[in-house]
Amino acid sequence: MDCLFCKIIAGEIPSTKVFEDEKILAFRDINPQAPSHILVIPKEHIGGVDELNENNSAVVAHIFAKIAEIAKNEGLENGYRVVSNVGEDGGQTVRHLHFHIIGGAKLNTQMA
Numbered sequence: 001m002d003c004l005f006c007k008i009i010a011g012e013i014p015s016t017k018v019f020e021d022e023k024i025l026a027f028r029d030i031n032p033q034a035p036s037h038i039l040v041i042p043k044e045h046i047g048g049v050d051e052l053n054e055n056n057s058a059v060v061a062h063i064f065a066k067i068a069e070i071a072k073n074e075g076l077e078n079g080y081r082v083v084s085n086v087g088e089d090g091g092q093t094v095r096h097l098h099f100h101i102i103g104g105a106k107l108n109t110q111m112a
């Protein structure tokens with residue numbers, strides 16, 4: 001499958017890993033929008049939030065449990081934002097489910 005994040009998981013494209021276990025990978029965004037910008041992805045290919053269902057969504061709970069840990073390790077005690085862009089209108093550019101962890105500075109509160 002021609003998926004950038006599946007290639008990162010396979011090690012075919014390099015990434016700066018922040019956390020990894022058997023189910024998920026977290027790595028630094030190549031074009032950071034804030035001092036800390038980490039992407040958290042499932043190792044299973046899921047296209048986006050719009051492809052989640054009762055059968056494949058357990059990994060999202062696992063991702064969120066680890067997001068709390070990753071943010072703490074990153075020193076984001078003062079808060080951060082978790083974002084998942086969905087589809088064309090949502091501005092999703094990589095069709096592999098991912099959650100952005102953005103922080104390290106006071107963020108713009110504009111939502112759209």
Ligand code: AMP
Pocket residue numbers: 004013015028029030031032039084085091092093094095
């Ligand atoms: P989205 O636009 O929500 O689909 O987010 C995709 C994110 O992937 C963007 O923030 C990109 O900067 C990031 N990105 C694209 N290619 C790479 C890469 N090779 N390594 C790390 N992050 C990447």
Ligand code: ZN
Pocket residue numbers: 003004005006007044045046095096
């Ligand atoms: Zn993929």
